[in-house]
Amino acid sequence: MKQSARHLASAAILIAVTSAMSAVRADEVPPTNPMSGDEKAIKEGRSWYRNACSPCHGGRADGAGERGNAADLRKWNKGFRKFVATVKGGKDTGRAMTMPAWGAVLDEKTIFQIGAYVETLGMEGSNWKEGVEQQ
Amino acid sequence: MKSYNTKFAVRGLVAALALAGYAGFAQSGPVTDQMLGTDAGDSWLHTNGNYGGHRYSTLTAINAGNAKDMKVAWTFSPGGKTDAQATPSFHDGLVFFPQDNKVFAIDGASGKLVWRYEHKLPDDWGGYNVPFFTGKHRGVAIYGENVYFLSNDAKLHAIDMKTGKGKWVKSYEGLPYPKDFAKSKDSNGYVTTVGPMAIAGTIILPMNATDTGGLQGYVLGVDPANGNEKWRANMIPAKGEKGYDSWPEGSQAYGGAGPWITGSYDPDLKMYYTGTANAYEWNPKNRGGGKLDNEGAASVVAVNTDNGKVEWRYVGVPGDPFDYDIPQTPLVISIDGKKTVVQPNKTGYIHYLDAKTGAFIKATPFAEKITWVKGYDKEGRPIDMVGLPKEGGDPIEIWPSLLGGVNMYPNAYNPKTGSLYLAATNGGMKYGFEDIKVISNVRHFGAYQEFMWGNEQQLAVNVKDGKRVWKNEEDKPGYAGGMLTTAGNLVFYATQGGEFRAVNATTGEVLYSLNTGTAAKAGPITYTQNGKQYVVQALGGLPGFGRDEAWKSEFGSIVIGFTR
Numbered sequence: 229m230k231q232s233a234r235h236l237a238s239a240a241i242l243i244a245v246t247s248a249m250s251a252v253r254a255d256e257v258p259p260t261n262p263m264s265g266d267e268k269a270i271k272e273g274r275s276w277y278r279n280a281c282s283p284c285h286g287g288r289a290d291g292a293g294e295r296g297n298a299a300d301l302r303k304w305n306k307g308f309r310k311f312v313a314t315v316k317g318g319k320d321t322g323r324a325m326t327m328p329a330w331g332a333v334l335d336e337k338t339i340f341q342i343g344a345y346v347e348t349l350g351m352e353g354s355n356w357k358e359g360v361e362q363q
Numbered sequence: 364m365k366s367y368n369t370k371f372a373v374r375g376l377v378a379a380l381a382l383a384g385y386a387g388f389a390q391s392g393p394v395t396d397q398m399l400g401t402d403a404g405d406s407w408l409h410t411n412g413n414y415g416g417h418r419y420s421t422l423t424a425i426n427a428g429n430a431k432d433m434k435v436a437w438t439f440s441p442g443g444k445t446d447a448q449a450t451p452s453f454h455d456g457l458v459f460f461p462q463d464n465k466v467f468a469i470d471g472a473s474g475k476l477v478w479r480y481e482h483k484l485p486d487d488w489g490g491y492n493v494p495f496f497t498g499k500h501r502g503v504a505i506y507g508e509n510v511y512f513l514s515n516d517a518k519l520h521a522i523d524m525k526t527g528k529g530k531w532v533k534s535y536e537g538l539p540y541p542k543d544f545a546k547s548k549d550s551n552g553y554v555t556t557v558g559p560m561a562i563a564g565t566i567i568l569p570m571n572a573t574d575t576g577g578l579q580g581y582v583l584g585v586d587p588a589n590g591n592e593k594w595r596a597n598m599i600p601a602k603g604e605k606g607y608d609s610w611p612e613g614s615q616a617y618g619g620a621g622p623w624i625t626g627s628y629d630p631d632l633k634m635y636y637t638g639t640a641n642a643y644e645w646n647p648k649n650r651g652g653g654k655l656d657n658e659g660a661a662s663v664v665a666v667n668t669d670n671g672k673v674e675w676r677y678v679g680v681p682g683d684p685f686d687y688d689i690p691q692t693p694l695v696i697s698i699d700g701k702k703t704v705v706q707p708n709k710t711g712y713i714h715y716l717d718a719k720t721g722a723f724i725k726a727t728p729f730a731e732k733i734t735w736v737k738g739y740d741k742e743g744r745p746i747d748m749v750g751l752p753k754e755g756g757d758p759i760e761i762w763p764s765l766l767g768g769v770n771m772y773p774n775a776y777n778p779k780t781g782s783l784y785l786a787a788t789n790g791g792m793k794y795g796f797e798d799i800k801v802i803s804n805v806r807h808f809g810a811y812q813e814f815m816w817g818n819e820q821q822l823a824v825n826v827k828d829g830k831r832v833w834k835n836e837e838d839k840p841g842y843a844g845g846m847l848t849t850a851g852n853l854v855f856y857a858t859q860g861g862e863f864r865a866v867n868a869t870t871g872e873v874l875y876s877l878n879t880g881t882a883a884k885a886g887p888i889t890y891t892q893n894g895k896q897y898v899v900q901a902l903g904g905l906p907g908f909g910r911d912e913a914w915k916s917e918f919g920s921i922v923i924g925f926t927r
Contacts, residue, residue: 271755274797275797275798278795278797278810279797279798279807279808279809280802282811283492283808286814287758287795287811287812287814288813294766294812295492297905323444324444324463324499325497326494328543328544329545331545332544333802333803
């Protein structure tokens with residue numbers, strides 16, 4: 229690929245990522261999950277988690293899925309807003325096995341339900357309360 | 364199709380002489396029909412070594428008596444972005460290796476890059492599970508003057524073997540690639556990670572969409588000259604075929620059963636043998652609840668390569684509720700004069716079938732713990748399969764896990780020792796069902812698992828009676844990358860953690876080892892160049908299926924050539 233084409237491709241990726249992330253406005257997401265502790269939401273979130281997330285993150289959410297090397301969500305410590313932002317916008321790992329951006333196909337309620345379930349698996353040191361962590 | 368039978372008869376004769384032990388006559392020039400039909404020797408033409416899928420080489424320069432003197436001859440990095448799963452091929456001085464929708468041709472003696480061919484995936488490429496599959500390939504086919512490569516988006520590429528120049532690219536009707544679910548209302552599609560296979564006059568293309576939404580699997584036979592489709596064999600029975608009614612009406616369309624590992628071939632019976640993936644979705648409620656057989660899924664399927672007619676299907680896991688697909692290469696082995704299909708598979712058993720009729724002969728266990736079933740009856744049906752978990756309820760514990768007693772990591776057979784060599788593991792899982800969620804018309808699994816990790820094992824098993832000959836065991840979970848065996852009484856493999864080994868094929872004694880420091884998920888090959896025997900192992904990615912803590916290793920990407 230020529231250098232100019234590479235720049236164009238990089239720009240396109242940047243625009244795509246920015247576009248996906250622009251759908252996520254941190255200040256529109258509450259600092260804590262309004263569905264946290266809601267048993268009905270947790271059950272529905274569990275069903276979604278086991279369908280859409282567990283292939284990579286594992287049935288125990290420990291990152292030991294069948295499909296890839298994913299984050300251990302039991303140790304999530306970046307707060308609820310960052311969780312929602314990552315699910316919506318995805319995460320580029322620099323490899324082929326990336327975290328897809330689910331924002332266009334999972335509504336916020338569903339993401340909150342998934343978060344409510346994953347939060348129940350949290351280990352010591354996990355954090356679901358604070359806002360978006362600066363990187 | 365131009366026949367390479369007569370045109371290159373002289374070269375074929377040279378090749379035959381070389382195979383007969385006339386050192387110095389290396390195979391060269393276009394790959395002929397005759398070459399395709401021989402065991403691996405100076406060249407490694409088929410992903411699985413030969414038509415029968417044995418991963419056995421006649422070479423003896425490196426043998427059990429001198430393997431301790433092996434050394435690294437060269438290394439090459441393809442700059443991989445995901446696991447290196449491809450078994451390389453070798454012919455006429457070049458090692459061919461696919462990775463990340465590229466094909467590399469590497470000088471077999473120096474490891475230097477000779478050419479690189481690259482395919483760009485479509486901009487809207489994506490979808491359910493697709494990042495997991497992207498960039499993975501398990502081999503290429505070489506025939507005539509071409510390398511045949513299946514890119515992830517189900518396109519066949521013919522590449523000039525010597526120059527790397529693309530000759531043509533072929534797409535196939537009705538086999539869409541999966542699209543980013545944010546950009547499409549229907550993201551179902553075929554992801555090809557499997558290597559094609561060349562047989563005389565035909566390139567075999569396995570087409571799989573099982574875990575990217577469940578579109579049903581096919582095997583295509585295409586013309587090597589232009590890629591034109593000659594026939595298409597459906598793994599799931601079509602209306603009018605035996606087994607059609609083993610699926611609820613309409614469920615076949617998303618029933619999965621894709622062939623995702625390169626199969627084997629018998630040139631006398633003219634049959635291509637393939638294992639198939641699980642029935643889809645994993646939660647069986649839309650396809651009979653586990654009470655119907657779902658024939659063609661989790662099956663061994665025999666395809667007539669003259670016309671694409673499916674001659675027989677054997678269902679290894681009827682109604683497959685556990686993701687126990689049995690895609691492993693069915694090896695064609697003559698046992699007591701009878702052509703037998705021998706398939707070690709996820710179930711923890713080695714299945715033996717009559718190669719001509721598909722009649723069940725026996726199933727012998729190789730996994731140390733099997734709880735999902737008590738065995739197989741004389742008709743080849745599972746005995747006392749465990750009850751299924753309740754949707755939304757507690758998971759059940761079963762062994763092996765859905766990763767299987769063996770998985771995609773290739774096994775080998777040595778006709779001199781009479782042993783199969785298995786890249787095995789001993790693990791279980793808790794397995795449960797959930798409601799099936801749908802996004803962009805893609806049905807998700809409706810099932811999940813929690814793994815109970817067991818240790819990686821390399822097993823030698825007597826092919827006649829199924830009894831264990833030896834076992835090597837690691838102290839970590841996983842599988843060896845794949846097995847290679849030779850007439851030099853050797854077995855070569857690399858552990859999942861990346862320790863490359865040459866072991867005595869009779870005893871399992873480790874004769875040579877090298878810690879490569881990165882994950883192994885591919886089978887090694889061997890060949891001769893400039894009168895010297897080489898063994899090549901591709902490595903890369905991270906160990907395990909998402910579990911790297913045990914190995915504490917970082918992502919890598921390397922191809923290593925060994926010699927002595």
